[in-house]
Amino acid sequence: MSYITRYLKRGIISENPIFVQAIALCPALAVSGTVFNGLGMGLATAFVLLLTNVLISALRGFIPQKARIPCFVVIIAGAVTAVNMLIEAFIPVLHANLGIFLPLIAVNCIVLARGESFAFKNGLVRSAFDALGMGLGFTIAMVMLSAIREILGFGTLFRDTALVITLPEAFPQTILFILPPGAFITLGVLMAALRYVAAKRKLKNEEVPQS
Amino acid sequence: MNLILLFLSAAIVNNFVLTRFLGICPFIGVSRKLESAVSMGIAVTFVLTLSSAVSYMVYTFFLVPLNMQYLHIIAFIVIIAALVQVVEMFLKKSSPTLYSAMGVYLPLITTNCAIIGAVLINMNEGFNFIESVVHAAGAGLGFLLAIVIFAGLRERIERSDVPQAFRGFPIALVAAGLMSIAFLGFSGLI
Numbered sequence: 001m002s003y004i005t006r007y008l009k010r011g012i013i014s015e016n017p018i019f020v021q022a023i024a025l026c027p028a029l030a031v032s033g034t035v036f037n038g039l040g041m042g043l044a045t046a047f048v049l050l051l052t053n054v055l056i057s058a059l060r061g062f063i064p065q066k067a068r069i070p071c072f073v074v075i076i077a078g079a080v081t082a083v084n085m086l087i088e089a090f091i092p093v094l095h096a097n098l099g100i101f102l103p104l105i106a107v108n109c110i111v112l113a114r115g116e117s118f119a120f121k122n123g124l125v126r127s128a129f130d131a132l133g134m135g136l137g138f139t140i141a142m143v144m145l146s147a148i149r150e151i152l153g154f155g156t157l158f159r160d161t162a163l164v165i166t167l168p169e170a171f172p173q174t175i176l177f178i179l180p181p182g183a184f185i186t187l188g189v190l191m192a193a194l195r196y197v198a199a200k201r202k203l204k205n206e207e208v209p210q211s
Numbered sequence: 212m213n214l215i216l217l218f219l220s221a222a223i224v225n226n227f228v229l230t231r232f233l234g235i236c237p238f239i240g241v242s243r244k245l246e247s248a249v250s251m252g253i254a255v256t257f258v259l260t261l262s263s264a265v266s267y268m269v270y271t272f273f274l275v276p277l278n279m280q281y282l283h284i285i286a287f288i289v290i291i292a293a294l295v296q297v298v299e300m301f302l303k304k305s306s307p308t309l310y311s312a313m314g315v316y317l318p319l320i321t322t323n324c325a326i327i328g329a330v331l332i333n334m335n336e337g338f339n340f341i342e343s344v345v346h347a348a349g350a351g352l353g354f355l356l357a358i359v360i361f362a363g364l365r366e367r368i369e370r371s372d373v374p375q376a377f378r379g380f381p382i383a384l385v386a387a388g389l390m391s392i393a394f395l396g397f398s399g400l401i
Contacts, residue, residue: 024236030232073321077284077285078285081285084284103327109236109322185388187384188383
């Protein structure tokens, strides 16, 4: 069962979709203004990814090799349609906040890439855990990015939910972080910071065996 | 007059890349060289305009009369994928030089969220046929403008001494953020 932790670790840390692979940046930049939106988008994408990876893996014996991409696209679009309708029915506020980025999960690079490079070649359980790892990695990245933007921009955390925390008045609210430029700059700096930490850790690990 | 405003709004004020965050993947991925950025921008503009026109017709004359609007996501994706394929085959036969310049970027366009994003915005805003096409053309040219400027910036970044951790994507994102601040200046225009 060691592959479970390996897949989860891979999705969250070593091959994180946003911080390492830098794919699916459109939703990451667009709906990361508040933690509520970021977490909602992350979980919706993770759920679609789980659904499509399992479906593609289950159907891989029936999908012809040459026509696989159109088949994947239809499976993904079907899953997104279902999730879109579910969110519209049960969490209408989130549906309104995410806007066109909810149907746009259908063209999210992570979903197609995992189907093509993993689920089409692997068994059902493995594909499910691969999807969980990548989905969690995406969700964690979304929460980190949106928490930073919300704190710096609004001076709050978890707004639009019952858990809202408001920082003291003296805390400066920099409106730039809520506007589009803030998204680009925050993600760029966060990515660089994580790379710096990763490089430091790697250096440390390499030094230990020598000494 | 309204059409001109719509065009300018899609191209500059609500620039697809820098304010709406649509089409970031090619914007970051294919902007290392100026020539490839120009080819990508033209290819996107062309497919965007064409797919908006076709999607409008399919949505209005098939999905609405049959009461199947809930299938719009699947329908739009299939239309865009089919159109990209047709454009690719047409270019290969009719203009090999243009094909070799644009060809490699065409398959990438299928999963470009700017295309389906524009189609969905047309649908949500209830634009008519002419408005849809004008909006899409404006959005495409806005994308072209943004990616060409950005490619120019990146060619200079390549030659400067960037800290190790910022090399590649991070510095590109920060540069895009600064460009986005410049585009914020247009927001009072319309």
